[in-house]
Structures are given as C-alpha cells and as structure tokens.
Amino acid sequence: MKQLDFTVRSNEKLNEQNHLIKITPTDHGPLPEMYPGQFVQVLVDTSPRIFLRRPVSINFVDNENNEIWLLIQIVGEGTRKICETPAGKTMNLIFPLGSSFTLPGKNGNFLLVGGGVGAAPMLFLGKKLREKGFSCDFLLGGRSQNDILQRSDFEQFGTLYCTTEDGSFGEKGFVTHHSVLQKKKYDFIYSCGPKPMMVAVARYAHHNGIGCEVSLENLMACGFGACLCCIEKTIRGNVCACTEGPVFNINELTWLD
Amino acid sequence: MARLEVQIGDLQLKNPVMTASGTFGYGTEYTDLIDLGRLGGIFVKGTTLEPRQGNDYPRMAETPSGMLNSVGLQNKGVDYFVEHIYPVIKAYDTHMIVNVSGSTVEDYVACAEKLAGLDKMPAIELNISCPNVKEGGMAFGTSCVSAAKVTRAVREVYPKTLIVKLSPNVTDITEIARAVEAEGADAVSLVNTFLGMAIDVESRRPKLSTITGGLSGPCIRPIAVRMVWQVFHAVKIPIIGMGGIASWQDAIEFILAGSAAVQVGTYNFIDPAVSVSIVDGIHDYLDRHHISAVSELVGNIDYL
Numbered sequence: 358m359k360q361l362d363f364t365v366r367s368n369e370k371l372n373e374q375n376h377l378i379k380i381t382p383t384d385h386g387p388l389p390e391m392y393p394g395q396f397v398q399v400l401v402d403t404s405p406r407i408f409l410r411r412p413v414s415i416n417f418v419d420n421e422n423n424e425i426w427l428l429i430q431i432v433g434e435g436t437r438k439i440c441e442t443p444a445g446k447t448m449n450l451i452f453p454l455g456s457s458f459t460l461p462g463k464n465g466n467f468l469l470v471g472g473g474v475g476a477a478p479m480l481f482l483g484k485k486l487r488e489k490g491f492s493c494d495f496l497l498g499g500r501s502q503n504d505i506l507q508r509s510d511f512e513q514f515g516t517l518y519c520t521t522e523d524g525s526f527g528e529k530g531f532v533t534h535h536s537v538l539q540k541k542k543y544d545f546i547y548s549c550g551p552k553p554m555m556v557a558v559a560r561y562a563h564h565n566g567i568g569c570e571v572s573l574e575n576l577m578a579c580g581f582g583a584c585l586c587c588i589e590k591t592i593r594g595n596v597c598a599c600t601e602g603p604v605f606n607i608n609e610l611t612w613l614d
Numbered sequence: 615m616a617r618l619e620v621q622i623g624d625l626q627l628k629n630p631v632m633t634a635s636g637t638f639g640y641g642t643e644y645t646d647l648i649d650l651g652r653l654g655g656i657f658v659k660g661t662t663l664e665p666r667q668g669n670d671y672p673r674m675a676e677t678p679s680g681m682l683n684s685v686g687l688q689n690k691g692v693d694y695f696v697e698h699i700y701p702v703i704k705a706y707d708t709h710m711i712v713n714v715s716g717s718t719v720e721d722y723v724a725c726a727e728k729l730a731g732l733d734k735m736p737a738i739e740l741n742i743s744c745p746n747v748k749e750g751g752m753a754f755g756t757s758c759v760s761a762a763k764v765t766r767a768v769r770e771v772y773p774k775t776l777i778v779k780l781s782p783n784v785t786d787i788t789e790i791a792r793a794v795e796a797e798g799a800d801a802v803s804l805v806n807t808f809l810g811m812a813i814d815v816e817s818r819r820p821k822l823s824t825i826t827g828g829l830s831g832p833c834i835r836p837i838a839v840r841m842v843w844q845v846f847h848a849v850k851i852p853i854i855g856m857g858g859i860a861s862w863q864d865a866i867e868f869i870l871a872g873s874a875a876v877q878v879g880t881y882n883f884i885d886p887a888v889s890v891s892i893v894d895g896i897h898d899y900l901d902r903h904h905i906s907a908v909s910e911l912v913g914n915i916d917y918l
Contacts, residue, residue: 358646360886403860403884405679408831410884451647451886578674578681579883581647583639585659585685586674595667595688 472550
C-alpha cells in the first residue's frame with residue numbers, strides 16, 4: 358500500500374453514465390504488483406460536499422503502458438467530479454488495497470459474473486486467468502445495453518454472455534436466468550456487482566455445489582482498516598470489507614441462511 | 615530551531631502532534647504510509663474489557679466537511695490487546711496511548727489495571743464520551759457526578775498519566791473538565807464527536823443503523839476550538855485539543871485556543887500523511903514567528 362500521484366492519460370466517456378479513465382504514476386515509477394479484486398482510494402478534492410476519498414476497483418492493469426484503468430459510473434457528486442478529470446491532470450491514490458480473487462491452481466470452467474459497473478474487476482481477473490493459461494466465460498448483466506461495458510475488451514480474454522433486464526442486449530432477465538447456466542457446468546464462479554445480484558449468484562452457486570467468491574462494495578471511509586466503518590458480518594464476526602475483503606468466499610458470509 | 619517538546623503529566627512528547635483514537639487503528643495500519651516515529655504519540659482505538667462486535671452496517675455517512683460514524687467500539691478486548699497487539703506496537707518510536715472505554719465503572723477500572731502493567735504504555739485516555747454505545751460511554755461524560763466517579767476510580771488503580779477524553783454533547787464542558795481535574799486527571803482531551811444524524815431522503819431511512827452517530831471532521835472545528843478555549847480558562851491541567859484538524863494552521867489554532875498538544879483524527883482517512891506535514895508546518899511557523907518553543911504559544915491569543 359502506498360500513497361502516490363498519478364497523471365490521467367485518457368478519460369473516455371463510454372456513455373452518459375460511465376467513463377474509462379487510464380492513469381499512470383506521475384513519477385514514471387513502475388507500478389507495484391496488483392491483483393484482481395483489489396481497489397484504489399481516489400482523492401477527489403476536499404471540497405465540503407466531497408470530503409472522503411472514493412473507492413474504485415482496479416478495472417485493468419496495462420503493464421506495457423504502465424497504466425491502471427478505472428471504470429467509473431457517475432452515481433453522485435464524487436464520481437461526477439472524478440469523471441470530469443481531464444487528461445494531464447493529477448489524481449492522488451492510496452493503493453493497492455484489499456484482498457483479491459483466488460486464482461485457481463488448475464484449469465477448469467470458470468464463470469466471471471459482473472453486474473453493471475461492478476463488472477470492472479472481472480476484466481483484470483480474465484487477464485490474470487489468461488496469463489496462467491486458463492480460459493473463462495464472462496456473464497455480464499445490466500438494466501439495459503448501456504450497462505454492458507467494455508465488450509471488446511472482455512472478448513479478448515473469454516466468451517461473453519450478457520443479460521439485460523429490458524432485453525435491449527443479450528438475453529432478457531437477470532444473470533442467474535441466462536441459458537448458459539443450463540448448458541454448461543462450471544467449477545468456480547467469481548462475481549462482483551450490486552448486492553442483490555451477488556446474493557442471487559451466491560445462492561445459485563451454493564445450490565449447485567459450485568465454489569464462489571464475491572467482491573463487496575460496502576461504504577467505507579479510509580479503505581485500509583483504520584476506521585472500521587465498512588464492516589461485513591461473517592461467520593468470524595464483523596470484519597473490515599476493505600482489508601479482509603472486498604473479496605470473500607460465500608461460505609464466509611451470512612448470505613446463504 | 616524551535617523546540618517542539620511538550621509535557622503532558624509525566625509524558626514527554628517529542629512534538630505536540632498525535633493521532634486520535636478510532637482514526638488510526640493501532641498505528642500498524644499506517645506503517646506503509648508514514649514514519650510513525652515522526653509523531654508525538656498515537657492514541658490507539660477504543661479498548662474495552664470484553665471483546666465487542668460494534669454496531670451493524672451501515673456505520674458511516676459522509677456529511678458536509680465531515681462524516682458521521684457509529685462504529686460502537688468494535689475491538690477484541692483488553693486481553694487480546696495485551697497479548698497480541700502490545701508486543702507489536704511497543705516497538706514503535708513514539709508514545710502509544712490506549713483509549714479505554716467501558717459500560718460500568720468496574721469495566722474501566724479492570725481495563726486500566728491491566729494496562730498499567732505494560733512498560734511501554736505511559737498513559738491511557740479514558741473515553742467517557744463515546745456516543746455510539748448503548749450503555750456507558752458518553753453517559754459517563756455528560757454528568758459531573760459520573761465523570762468524577764469514573765475518573766476517581768481509575769485514578770486509584772492507575773499511577774501513570776491519566777488523560778480524560780471529554781464529550782462535547784453537554785451544556786457546559788468546563789464543569790466536566792473541572793470535575794475530572796478535581797479527581798486527579800493529568801490532562802483532558804477534547805472534543806470527542808458530536809451526536810448527529812443524517813437521513814436518506816429518497817428511502818426516508820436514517821443513513822446509520824443506529825440512527826444517530828458521532829460527527830467529526832472540519833465541520834466541527836470552530837465549535838471544538840471554542841470549547842478548548844473555554845476549558846483552558848477553567849482548568850490548570852494541560853489540554854489535548856482536537857476536532858477537524860486538517861492542516862498545520864488548524865493545529866496552531868487549537869494551540870492558540872489553549873491546547874498543549876493536538877490530535878489529528880478524521881483527516882487521516884483522506885491524507886494519511888497529514889499529521890507528519892502538521893509537525894513540519896508547526897516547526898516552520900514557530901521559526902518564521904521567532905518563537906523558541908511551542909509551549910509559548912499555548913493559549914497565547916492576542917485579543918486586540
């Protein structure tokens with residue numbers, strides 16, 4: 358973990374709600390090792406209405422260009438301000454933070470499920486699986502086609518399946534209704550997105566005897582275990598989602614009761 | 615070169631900048647980010663006799679220039695602290711001070727007794743001001759009688775430097791300060807968080823699981839400065855001031871109001887290195903104003 362200034366290399370507006378921001382260390386130093394599921398704390402500004410840093414998951418690490426990618430959905434004033442940051446501007450980060458998805462020891466059928474902007478870390482996970490010589494399927498869900506982001510990036514690392522609630526892209530419905538789940542037997546499922554979706558995915562995995570990890574997005578202040586605000590109830594009691602998570606095995610959580 | 619050393623009870627601080635309990639973990643959380651040896655001291659998180667799970671999620675809400683929290687003293691208990699945490703943090707090159715909380719006077723006393731035996735723990739901060747627990751906590755700090763009672767009981771068993779942390783959620787904070795001074799407190803630290811509340815207007819739900827919580831951050835600073843100034847004129851023991859300190863200017867403001875030393879709290883979350891920059895900033899300020907020691911600045915307001 359370190360605190361470091363980055364320079365925004367590019368800020369691409371993917372649609373009205375979502376931006377892809379690529380950043381590189383201002384001092385041109387090498388990026389530390391980072392793992393999929395980890396996140397960064399972005400200093401937005403210290404104006405009265407945006408007081409705290411904003412946690413953002415690592416979307417991708419581009420080692421060739423020494424860049425971290427941040428996929429950001431505008432949900433409030435803080436994320437709006439981040440999305441207004443132009444190329445060339447500085448962005449202060451505390452990073453990398455939190456736990457990461459467990460990479461499997463041998464090849465198998467892996468499903469990476471993302472909901473909306475929550476799909477962000479799945480791209481980096483897909484890359485890491487590919488580096489190990491493993492393949493994976495992505496299952497992305499959203500309200501409409503505007504929520505299915507970075508399709509061509511995902512397709513580089515695996516087969517892409519999609520659902521939208523309004524049927525505007527892929528199959529209509531929720532991710533847990535996608536037909537691929539009837540056709541293919543998966544060995545492990547990784548998931549990140551809105552909590553109701555992750556709970557549904559966790560229950561699907563549990564009922565079918567499939568191992569599953571989820572990445573939580575609890576509200577947090579510090580991001581490194583000092584404030585004890587982002588706790589998640591686990592079988593071991595309350596733990597910080599920022600240091601013991603954000604990635605948890607579903608068997609550690611109390612969602613399956 | 616101005617002198618930054620400060621004396622609080624028997625405690626000799628290398629400088630007046632410390633970090634506030636509940637915002638700095640056990641110091642270990644920050645070792646990647648700053649040199650802890652640069653700090654005057656570290657107040658580690660609220661410790662109770664028995665382990666506590668704290669309150670339910672959500673425990674935090676961002677508010678203008680601040681935040682509400684309702685952590686509720688989540689900690690693993692004093693025995694775990696003594697066995698597992700103390701052996702690690704005693705090596706840090708700064709004063710480690712435990713914030714002690716409880717539900718009953720007996721809890722405070724038992725906890726303080728266990729900590730009194732630790733060589734490298736020169737002081738405790740008695741937390742009679744936590745707004746986020748159902749029993750005890752702030753209840754002790756909002757009446758002179760109970761504040762005096764718990765201070766007296768702990769004073770009997772705790773021979774080292776005893777700091778009492780005051781609640782701002784009172785009509786007259788100077789009465790409480792006088793009451794704990796009379797019972798032998800070596801110093802007072804103020805202020806703890808202000809009781810506050812925030813509501814999500816779309817869902818109409820309170821933003822905290824506990825409905826109310828403690829407000830901290832720069833939004834409380836002017837009220838905290840005023841309370842420090844009032845207490846400075848009411849007691850003779852040193853004051854450790856805090857409440858929204860985010861820069862060296864803020865720290866100097868608290869010192870001018872009457873603080874012998876300060877604690878940096880919530881802003882550690884935003885800039886983990888802020889306390890070290892405050893040490894440097896105070897030093898430069900003293901040199902620039904040709905003041906030879908930070909102690910000369912305490913309460914030294916020019917009213918004209």
